[in-house]
Amino acid sequence: AQTVTQSQPEMSVQEAETVTLSCTYDTSESDYYLFWYKQPPSRQMILVIRQEAYKQQNATENRFSVNFQKAAKSFSLKISDSQLGDAAMYFCAFRPFQGAQKLVFGQGTRLTINP
Amino acid sequence: GAGVSQTPSNKVTEKGKYVELRCDPISGHTALYWYRQSLGQGPEFLIYFQGTGAADDSGLPNDRFFAVRPEGSVSTLKIQRTERGDSAVYLCASSAGARVEQYFGPGTRLTVT
Numbered sequence: 001a002q003t004v005t006q007s008q009p010e011m012s013v014q015e016a017e018t019v020t021l022s023c024t025y026d027t028s029e030s031d032y033y034l035f036w037y038k039q040p041p042s043r044q045m046i047l048v049i050r051q052e053a054y055k056q057q058n059a060t061e062n063r064f065s066v067n068f069q070k071a072a073k074s075f076s077l078k079i080s081d082s083q084l085g086d087a088a089m090y091f092c093a094f095r096p097f098q099g100a101q102k103l104v105f106g107q108g109t110r111l112t113i114n115p
Numbered sequence: 116g117a118g119v120s121q122t123p124s125n126k127v128t129e130k131g132k133y134v135e136l137r138c139d140p141i142s143g144h145t146a147l148y149w150y151r152q153s154l155g156q157g158p159e160f161l162i163y164f165q166g167t168g169a170a171d172d173s174g175l176p177n178d179r180f181f182a183v184r185p186e187g188s189v190s191t192l193k194i195q196r197t198e199r200g201d202s203a204v205y206l207c208a209s210s211a212g213a214r215v216e217q218y219f220g221p222g223t224r225l226t227v228t
Contacts, residue, residue, distance in 0.1 A: 004157075033215055043204060045158070045219035091157050095215065100171060101146065103217060105157030 002027045002094050006106035013082045014114050020067075021077045021109050023092030029053075031097035034068065034075045039089040039108070048090070051075065053097070079111075087113045117141070119220035121207050127226045128197055136192040136223045140209030147190050148208040148217060149182055158206055164190060197227045 004025045013019035025034070036048040051059045051068050058066050063080045079086055092106040120139040128134050140147050146165055150158035160174040164184045172182075179197075184190040194201055204224050208217040 037219075043206075043222040043224075045206065045208070047216055047218075050216065093157075101163050101165075101210075102148065102160035102171065102174070103150075103158070104160070107155075107157050 002029070002096070002104045004092050004094050004104050004106035006090075006092055006109050008109045009107070010110045010112070012112040012114055013079075015082055015084060017082055018078060018080045019082055019111065021079075021090050021092075021111065023075045023077070023106055025073050025075065025092070025094050025106075027073070027094065027096070029096045033095045033097065034066075035093040035095070035103070036064070036066070036075075036077045037091045037093060037105075038086075039091060040087075045091070049077065082113050084113050084115060087111055119207055119209055119218055121205075121220040121223050123223060124221065125224045125226070127228060130197060130199060130227055132197050134194050134197055134225065136194075136205050136225070138190045138192070138207030138209075138220060140188065140190070140207070141211075141218055144209035144211050144218075145187065146210040146212070146217075147184060148210075149190070149192050150206040150208065152204040152206055152222070154203070161192070161205075194225075197225075199227050201225060202227045 032053045034051045037045045049061045065078045067076045089108045091108045093103040122137045149161040152158040163171040167187045179195045181193045204222040206222045208219045210217045
Protein backbone atom coordinates (compact mmCIF):
# COMPACT_ATOMS: atom_id res chain seq x y z
CA ALA A 1 0.00 0.00 0.00
CA GLN A 2 1.11 3.52 -0.72
CA THR A 3 1.47 6.17 1.96
CA VAL A 4 1.99 9.91 1.68
CA THR A 5 3.45 11.98 4.51
CA GLN A 6 3.43 15.74 4.95
CA SER A 7 5.51 16.53 8.01
CA GLN A 8 4.62 20.23 8.24
CA PRO A 9 1.13 20.74 9.69
CA GLU A 10 1.47 24.53 9.32
CA MET A 11 3.71 26.92 7.42
CA SER A 12 3.71 30.69 7.10
CA VAL A 13 5.43 33.08 4.72
CA GLN A 14 5.59 36.79 4.10
CA GLU A 15 3.76 38.06 1.06
CA ALA A 16 6.05 38.11 -2.03
CA GLU A 17 8.49 35.65 -0.43
CA THR A 18 9.13 32.01 -1.38
CA VAL A 19 7.98 28.99 0.61
CA THR A 20 8.57 25.26 0.19
CA LEU A 21 6.14 22.58 1.34
CA SER A 22 7.49 19.07 1.93
CA CYS A 23 6.04 15.71 0.95
CA THR A 24 7.45 12.18 1.09
CA TYR A 25 5.79 8.99 -0.06
CA ASP A 26 6.30 5.27 0.08
CA THR A 27 5.54 2.90 -2.79
CA SER A 28 6.87 -0.17 -4.53
CA GLU A 29 5.57 1.07 -7.88
CA SER A 30 8.05 2.32 -10.46
CA ASP A 31 5.61 4.39 -12.50
CA TYR A 32 3.16 6.77 -10.86
CA TYR A 33 1.81 10.30 -10.69
CA LEU A 34 2.24 12.86 -7.96
CA PHE A 35 0.03 15.89 -7.40
CA TRP A 36 -0.30 18.97 -5.25
CA TYR A 37 -3.85 20.11 -4.52
CA LYS A 38 -4.92 23.35 -2.86
CA GLN A 39 -8.03 23.45 -0.63
CA PRO A 40 -9.25 26.94 0.31
CA PRO A 41 -11.96 27.45 2.95
CA SER A 42 -14.56 26.85 0.23
CA ARG A 43 -13.55 23.14 0.54
CA GLN A 44 -13.10 22.61 -3.21
CA MET A 45 -9.84 20.82 -4.03
CA ILE A 46 -8.00 22.59 -6.84
CA LEU A 47 -5.20 20.90 -8.77
CA VAL A 48 -2.03 23.00 -8.54
CA ILE A 49 0.57 20.87 -10.30
CA ARG A 50 1.22 17.31 -11.46
CA GLN A 51 4.39 15.26 -12.01
CA GLU A 52 4.85 11.98 -13.86
CA ALA A 53 7.47 9.78 -12.19
CA TYR A 54 9.08 8.82 -15.52
CA LYS A 55 9.86 12.46 -16.29
CA GLN A 56 13.16 13.71 -14.93
CA GLN A 57 12.29 17.35 -15.50
CA ASN A 58 10.52 19.00 -12.59
CA ALA A 59 7.04 20.34 -13.36
CA THR A 60 6.40 24.09 -13.29
CA GLU A 61 3.14 26.06 -13.41
CA ASN A 62 3.71 29.80 -13.25
CA ARG A 63 4.74 30.57 -9.63
CA PHE A 64 4.48 26.93 -8.58
CA SER A 65 7.25 24.40 -9.11
CA VAL A 66 8.20 21.03 -7.67
CA ASN A 67 11.43 19.37 -6.63
CA PHE A 68 10.93 15.70 -7.45
CA GLN A 69 13.57 13.34 -6.08
CA LYS A 70 12.50 9.84 -7.12
CA ALA A 71 15.25 7.93 -5.31
CA ALA A 72 14.49 9.76 -2.07
CA LYS A 73 10.71 9.51 -2.69
CA SER A 74 10.41 13.21 -2.07
CA PHE A 75 8.10 15.69 -3.83
CA SER A 76 8.22 19.25 -2.49
CA LEU A 77 6.23 22.25 -3.73
CA LYS A 78 7.84 25.65 -4.08
CA ILE A 79 5.63 28.73 -4.23
CA SER A 80 7.41 31.86 -5.45
CA ASP A 81 6.23 35.45 -4.96
CA SER A 82 3.59 34.30 -2.45
CA GLN A 83 0.24 36.05 -2.71
CA LEU A 84 -2.57 36.42 -0.18
CA GLY A 85 -4.74 34.19 -2.37
CA ASP A 86 -2.29 31.32 -1.90
CA ALA A 87 -3.44 30.89 1.71
CA ALA A 88 -5.06 27.45 1.95
CA MET A 89 -4.53 23.83 2.92
CA TYR A 90 -2.16 22.08 0.55
CA PHE A 91 -2.33 18.33 -0.01
CA CYS A 92 0.20 16.08 -1.69
CA ALA A 93 -1.30 13.06 -3.47
CA PHE A 94 -0.12 9.87 -5.19
CA ARG A 95 -1.65 7.69 -7.90
CA PRO A 96 -0.14 4.60 -9.52
CA PHE A 97 0.37 4.71 -13.29
CA GLN A 98 -1.50 1.44 -13.74
CA GLY A 99 -4.21 -0.21 -11.73
CA ALA A 100 -5.91 1.65 -8.90
CA GLN A 101 -7.29 5.01 -10.01
CA LYS A 102 -7.72 6.38 -6.52
CA LEU A 103 -5.66 9.22 -5.10
CA VAL A 104 -3.81 8.68 -1.82
CA PHE A 105 -3.48 11.95 0.07
CA GLY A 106 -1.17 13.23 2.77
CA GLN A 107 -2.44 14.92 5.93
CA GLY A 108 -2.07 18.42 4.54
CA THR A 109 -0.13 21.60 5.32
CA ARG A 110 -1.92 24.80 6.27
CA LEU A 111 -0.22 27.74 4.55
CA THR A 112 -0.65 31.25 5.96
CA ILE A 113 0.45 34.32 4.03
CA ASN A 114 1.45 37.30 6.18
CA PRO A 115 0.86 40.70 4.54
CA GLY B 116 -18.96 24.02 -18.78
CA ALA B 117 -20.07 23.64 -15.19
CA GLY B 118 -17.84 21.92 -12.68
CA VAL B 119 -18.67 19.07 -10.31
CA SER B 120 -21.62 19.93 -8.13
CA GLN B 121 -22.71 18.32 -4.87
CA THR B 122 -25.92 18.60 -2.93
CA PRO B 123 -26.69 19.37 -0.23
CA SER B 124 -23.85 21.62 0.79
CA ASN B 125 -24.46 20.82 4.43
CA LYS B 126 -26.51 18.07 6.04
CA VAL B 127 -27.31 17.65 9.72
CA THR B 128 -28.93 14.40 10.75
CA GLU B 129 -29.61 12.47 13.90
CA LYS B 130 -27.77 9.29 14.83
CA GLY B 131 -29.46 6.29 13.30
CA LYS B 132 -31.03 8.14 10.37
CA TYR B 133 -30.51 7.43 6.66
CA VAL B 134 -28.90 10.04 4.37
CA GLU B 135 -28.27 10.43 0.66
CA LEU B 136 -25.56 12.66 -0.79
CA ARG B 137 -25.67 13.57 -4.48
CA CYS B 138 -22.89 14.26 -6.96
CA ASP B 139 -23.26 15.70 -10.47
CA PRO B 140 -19.99 15.17 -12.38
CA ILE B 141 -18.67 17.28 -15.22
CA SER B 142 -20.65 16.46 -18.35
CA GLY B 143 -19.02 13.66 -20.32
CA HIS B 144 -16.76 12.47 -17.51
CA THR B 145 -16.99 8.69 -17.31
CA ALA B 146 -15.06 8.23 -14.07
CA LEU B 147 -16.48 9.32 -10.72
CA TYR B 148 -14.91 9.09 -7.27
CA TRP B 149 -16.10 9.55 -3.69
CA TYR B 150 -13.74 10.53 -0.88
CA ARG B 151 -14.30 11.25 2.81
CA GLN B 152 -12.38 13.98 4.61
CA SER B 153 -12.44 13.97 8.40
CA LEU B 154 -11.55 17.13 10.29
CA GLY B 155 -7.86 17.97 9.97
CA GLN B 156 -7.13 15.07 7.64
CA GLY B 157 -6.57 14.50 3.96
CA PRO B 158 -9.33 12.95 1.85
CA GLU B 159 -9.65 9.16 1.97
CA PHE B 160 -10.90 7.13 -0.96
CA LEU B 161 -14.30 5.45 -0.70
CA ILE B 162 -15.40 4.22 -4.15
CA TYR B 163 -14.68 4.66 -7.85
CA PHE B 164 -17.14 4.27 -10.76
CA GLN B 165 -16.25 3.76 -14.39
CA GLY B 166 -19.53 4.34 -16.19
CA THR B 167 -22.37 2.71 -14.27
CA GLY B 168 -20.34 0.09 -12.44
CA ALA B 169 -18.30 0.35 -9.27
CA ALA B 170 -14.78 -0.49 -10.42
CA ASP B 171 -13.27 -0.21 -6.93
CA ASP B 172 -15.25 -0.05 -3.68
CA SER B 173 -12.38 -1.04 -1.42
CA GLY B 174 -12.60 2.18 0.58
CA LEU B 175 -16.17 1.81 1.81
CA PRO B 176 -15.78 1.40 5.58
CA ASN B 177 -18.65 -1.03 6.16
CA ASP B 178 -21.96 -2.21 4.74
CA ARG B 179 -23.81 0.87 5.97
CA PHE B 180 -22.24 2.73 3.05
CA PHE B 181 -23.46 2.21 -0.49
CA ALA B 182 -23.19 4.19 -3.72
CA VAL B 183 -24.92 4.02 -7.07
CA ARG B 184 -24.56 5.58 -10.50
CA PRO B 185 -27.44 4.06 -12.47
CA GLU B 186 -27.12 6.03 -15.71
CA GLY B 187 -23.39 6.67 -15.66
CA SER B 188 -23.75 10.33 -14.72
CA VAL B 189 -25.18 11.40 -11.36
CA SER B 190 -24.09 9.39 -8.34
CA THR B 191 -25.66 9.02 -4.92
CA LEU B 192 -23.78 8.01 -1.78
CA LYS B 193 -26.12 6.39 0.72
CA ILE B 194 -25.40 5.96 4.41
CA GLN B 195 -27.70 3.85 6.59
CA ARG B 196 -27.99 4.02 10.39
CA THR B 197 -25.66 6.99 10.60
CA GLU B 198 -23.19 7.21 13.46
CA ARG B 199 -21.44 10.23 14.96
CA GLY B 200 -18.19 8.93 13.49
CA ASP B 201 -19.63 9.38 10.00
CA SER B 202 -19.43 13.16 10.46
CA ALA B 203 -17.06 14.46 7.78
CA VAL B 204 -16.90 16.27 4.46
CA TYR B 205 -17.79 13.94 1.59
CA LEU B 206 -16.04 14.94 -1.63
CA CYS B 207 -16.89 13.84 -5.13
CA ALA B 208 -14.53 14.03 -8.11
CA SER B 209 -14.76 13.16 -11.79
CA SER B 210 -12.32 12.60 -14.62
CA ALA B 211 -12.59 12.17 -18.36
CA GLY B 212 -11.87 8.64 -19.57
CA ALA B 213 -8.18 7.91 -19.39
CA ARG B 214 -7.31 11.39 -18.16
CA VAL B 215 -5.40 11.43 -14.90
CA GLU B 216 -6.63 14.71 -13.42
CA GLN B 217 -9.56 14.47 -11.05
CA TYR B 218 -11.80 17.51 -10.68
CA PHE B 219 -13.43 17.93 -7.30
CA GLY B 220 -16.75 19.31 -6.17
CA PRO B 221 -17.20 21.54 -3.11
CA GLY B 222 -18.21 18.64 -0.92
CA THR B 223 -21.07 17.93 1.44
CA ARG B 224 -20.44 18.51 5.13
CA LEU B 225 -22.31 15.79 7.03
CA THR B 226 -22.90 16.27 10.75
CA VAL B 227 -24.43 13.44 12.75
CA THR B 228 -25.78 14.56 16.13
